[in-house]
Amino acid sequence: MNLSYFIARRITQNKDKTFSSTVHKIAVASISVGLATMIVSFLILKGFQNTVTDKIYSFSSHLQVTKYTLDNSFEEYPISINTPLYNTPELFPYVDHVQEFSHKAGLIKTDDAVTGMVIKGVSERFDQERFKQNLKSGRFIDFSDPSYSKEIVISKSTANKLDINLGDDIIVHFFQNPPRYRKLDVVGIYETNLSEYYDDKFMIGDIRLIKKLNDWPDSIAGGLEVFVKNPDQMDYVEEALNEAVPLDLWVQKVSDKYVQIFEWLHLISRQVNIFLGIILFVVCVNMISIILILIMERTQMIGLLKALGGTNALIRRIFSLNGVQLVAKGLLIGNLLGIGICVIQYYLKIFTLNPKDYYMSYVPIGWNWEIVLALNVLTLLVVTAIIIIPTILISRIRPIKSIKFD
Structure with missing residues (x-):
């Protein structure tokens, strides 16, 4: 030894x-x-x-593709979704999932209160599995209606503020000329605790409702949300997609959008x-x-x-x-x-x-x-x-x- x-x-x-x-x-x-x-x-x-x-990524994805504009409003300039990125995402080996979205500002009106919100329109392609962690009660939207779904998911903070429960009907007035309103059924309540960015601002509805309000055809949307397979390669994917999409579109990392x-x-x-x-x-x-x-x-x-x-x-x-x-x-x-x-x-x-x-x-x-x-x-x-x-x-x-x- x-x-x-x-x-x-x-x-x-x-x-x-x-x-x-x-x-x-x-x-x-x-x-x-x-x-x-x-x-x-x-x-x-x-x-x-x-x-x-x-x-953040479950609500907004890793990357967003939108129209290049200096306007900071929630009313997007629509883009065509008939692109290879949306129709054949498998051609992009670093892309995991692509889904469309649109935003529409409005007011939620109940018998006792009124508050401003933005409805985020999503489709059947919305990644509900990733969003599941935020859904605290109820369920997500059912897209089986051939016209558009009249169901909506609101945040827990909004539900508490306006005394809204699952199954309640709410009236949403949309900002446009002429003004329009829709009666929607609350089927789910989510909570991210990111109140400043999501809970106090957004509710989730059917994108077909927004398209109908804006008189948009089915081939366009407010933007695309892209999930990447490896988030560590997001800088590379951002650069690659910026070269792949048309020049009038802008690919932005969500981490830059919510840099704070x-x-x-x-x-x-x-x-x-x-x-x-x-x-x-x-x-x-x-x-x-x-x-x-x-x-x-x-x-x-x-x-x-x-x-x-x-x-x-x-x-x-x-x-x-x-x-x-x-x-x-x-x-x-x-x-x-x-x-x-x-x-x-x-x-x-x-x-x-x-x-x-x-x-x-x-x-x-x-x-x-x-x-x-x-x-x-x-x-x-x-x-x-x-x-x-x-x-x-x-x-x-x-x-x-x-x-x-x-």
Whole structure:
């Protein structure tokens, strides 16, 4: 057996109630708490990013193709949907799904209140599976009516504001000349908690209703929504589609359209990275202090080993291996603690949030084992490298003085 490893293991396995055993426990606790905190922080960050982006993309897709215009109103300039992108999306290998949409501004009128809203018209091609996470009660629109569906899905905040329940009829007045209105049946209630962008502004209806109000033929719509197979390649897909569509059309990433939310997520990510650096710094400082303490406590042992012919390199390996064993034990406990907390929160949702401020009602957990593995490797490499620093002190210890050291 390797001599340095044997001595290091004996030091680590010291079960007596000595000062060094207490120092070992402090070292393990420091690494465990640090790693657990990092795991929880990054998985919560991933949960925030996944939850918010999934809500945005489920409502607005990854990319939108619209008429190029400087007008910022909700009344779109219509585009033709008789394009290869819409009719044969399989020709674009990076595209997962394409659906049309249109917007129409109006007023919801009940017996007691009136509020302005925008109806988002969708068709049977609307990806209901992605939107399912936002549907809190009721169902989605039934498109079986040969003319157009008179059903509508409204947000939970609008339903509460106007005291509307599932199955109620509402009168929607549309802004146009001459003004028109339609009586629609509320069949579903959705909630994204993104009130500023969706819940307080949009209701979802049949696009054929909007086409009929605007006297549009079936071949045109307000725009196209495009879901990509790999969201990480969105910049490439945006550029490719801009080259593929006619020059009067504009392909825009939804992340650019709602840049405030994505900047907020980026800010959180940067803060978590800073937090990671602080934790690693604290753990490294603790390990340096602990190795120094162990060296001071084992000064007589160091002197004896040197007197018996032990080299500085051999003794440094002893304390380095001792530190690595402490790090390994700390990583094991830290993983159990951090992942355990995340599992409890994932299933029980103990920690809640104010959805008005955080766009969700509980602290989310986004499982990403690559992040967990990366944190373990990073902690192991950084702390192990730092452990070498205090062992330099060993070369300055003289055998005669160290054996007499008390």
